[in-house]
Amino acid sequence: MTSFAQKARAAEAQMRTLFPATPLQRNDHLSERHGADIWLKREDLSPVRSYKIRGAFNAMRKVLERSPDQSRFVCASAGNHAQGVAFVCRHFGVNGVIFMPVTTPQQKIDKTRVFGGDAIEIRLVGDYFDDTLKSAQEYCAMVGAHFLSPFDDPDVIEGQASVAVEILAEMPNAPDMVILPVGGGGLSSGVRLYMAEDAPETDLWFVEPLGGASLAAALAAGHPVSLPKVNTFVDGAAVARIGVSTFAVLKTVSPDHVLAAPEDRICTTILEMLNIEGIVLEPAGALSVDVLPELSEQIRGKTVVCVTSGGNFDFERLPEVKERAQRFSGVKKYFILRLPQRPGALKDFLSMLGPDDDIARFEYLKKSARNFGSVLIGIETKAAGNFAELFGKLDAAGFAYRDITNDETLAEFLI
Template sequence: MQTEPIYFPSLETIKQAAKNLEGVAYKTPLNKNNNLSKQFDANILFKREDLQVVRSYKIRGAYNKMSSLTSDEKQRGIVCASAGNHAQGVALSCKLLQIKGTIFMPSPTPNQKINQVKMFGEDFIDVIIQGDTFDDAFNASKLECDLKNKTFIHPFNDKKVIEGQATVGLEILDQTNEKIDYVFVPIGGGGLSAGLSSVFKYLSPETKIIGVEPEGAPSMLTSFKNKKNTSLDTIDSFVDGAAVKKVGDLNFAICQQNLTKVITVPEGKICQTILDLYNKDAIVVEPAGALSIAALDFFADEIKGKNVVCIVSGSNNDITRTAEIKERALLYANLKHYFIIKFPQRAGALKEFVAEILGPNDDITHFEYTKKSNRVNGSAVVGLELKSSADLAPLIIKMKERNFFGVYLNDKPELFDFLV
């Protein structure tokens, strides 16, 4: 049986996509980041797709696809599924092209993204919240599409979408005369990585393209290891812009040929990167937008003295997630710790714990006392923030010596999730 040849976007179709996007998508800046350039002794450049018209690169693929529809397809309307950024690109494209659209979004999608979708699409779109993951919303949208004979606008597994996202690569090469040694690109479904890597394959084949996924949703890396596109059973949806159970078939085939390497980054590391970018550079990014930058630490030796581009893919972050972002960052840095503490049922026990067991710089951030279960001890779930990760071991020793220690919750995820 003859297999279908692998689709690769041509340079001609990518350049045509760039023409289609003129006056619609911004040509976003390619800026040097001085802080990271100094830290890594390299020339670190940010491709600022967070400054795009819909605050992510997704307008490129969505508009390029939708502008290619026939008059009949436009008349019948479109359907899409998205965790936020693709939905915004589709919504704006609906308004610009005057196409009626129905957009399915999973329930964990930040309200900020949902509101932005409605703002960009105005009366041309309807938003339906469906399911817990992108894949749930995807399945519901496909059913809607089949029932009502509408055109489905896939967020990544589509030739026109890939060609639209590829224009990011064209712009990068047009914006610098220097040789680019590395490009770090975030991977969700793979549309951006497939398109961008194709451009570099044509015009700068010596550039190493590193794909970066969240540790909790390693769909491309798993597929690379299995040498076939593989669906994950479960994923961590925290990095909502890059958390899919399965990458696109078209995208996997392209990335398998074009990417130098695929790595994963822990969600806690991503959160610390978000905080660092805000505090040091006044740059607001969403979790997926921080992926490429969070990967730099793992390549510190390789990129020294090199020209490196990080794709900052989006800035659609919900401010209500700030507490969770800080919490995940502290847990990853080994500075936030949760315990079940056994307090002796006697006067002065809490004072003893605070004054004689905790260090002078330790901070109690969570305290939930439960009714005493016996006459000897009463338990409390206590969260502590330390100034140094090295303070943890001596703290536990002191708790055990004075019989306060009950259970360390950080390394017991099921109990942690239940109690904290």
């Protein structure tokens, strides 16, 4: 009987007809910072700038081997899976129908169309992904097409395992640790299965976005569960429910080896990798690098591989990423100030600002009383400690204010 590792190696060998192995690069900056030998498996440098091409290729390859007459494939995706499916449809010369939400950014639609060319049709259906998925599955059943799951499919899992095949082939010795991002679990389950056979001594760690920790929830419950709410900022890994097939592989993972990365902190990692290393990572692609400080004791002196799973970053999001990074780092705050309606009150406030404090937002909200007005103020500074000095001055002068930086409700409506 063919083992999983043998199947993964066969899948990886077949992929060479489509694209070369992605680079495994030592990162001097991260290695020096953390006192470890840190390597990046650059899935952001695949032809579609993510690892998703692997699972799509292997699943489609095996379907065509079993059913050579199958000529139509369907998927539902607003991102990396759509692009991978489009690329592979063109490679195999089959037709693909890709369902995407109506709200999908035009940039992602255009990239998917470029990868697929005449081989694909894009259908924009539904405001939310669940509606899109339902329409895709209904269409698939109606026309007798094959539905390509983004993760919950044994052939997809096998294809994603080719990442691990390449890691071990590109290193003289198996790494001490591999850090993996987790969304639906296709990549993490595939790598875990392969490493269990070919490098069982390698320690695996798993990282989810804090607002989409579906693996942690499933481990706690003992079975896949649907999260009541998902933060979609890390769109490549923000999955409400981990797959059944993937969880069957991951159910014995120790909860201590599953980390949650706060979305705002991920933004600091994206900016660091962009500004210092010139590496463009999408939020999901930055997950494995983001948790290195948390693992500082475990990784010191060891060889560590971080899988940077994707680089499909829309630079129109850069202002948002910078904003969130500043707020997480404590160098930007928003607060509502109750400003007395008297001559000189604003001047008194301005005199309290330090030399490194800049006003990024100033907006009168309303006059809450005859003698006072509410003002929304955003302040940027060079060091987080400067706010303690500013707030101390405000307290001493009797100004009433409220810090709303981390108030999700107010921030959503006012900022």
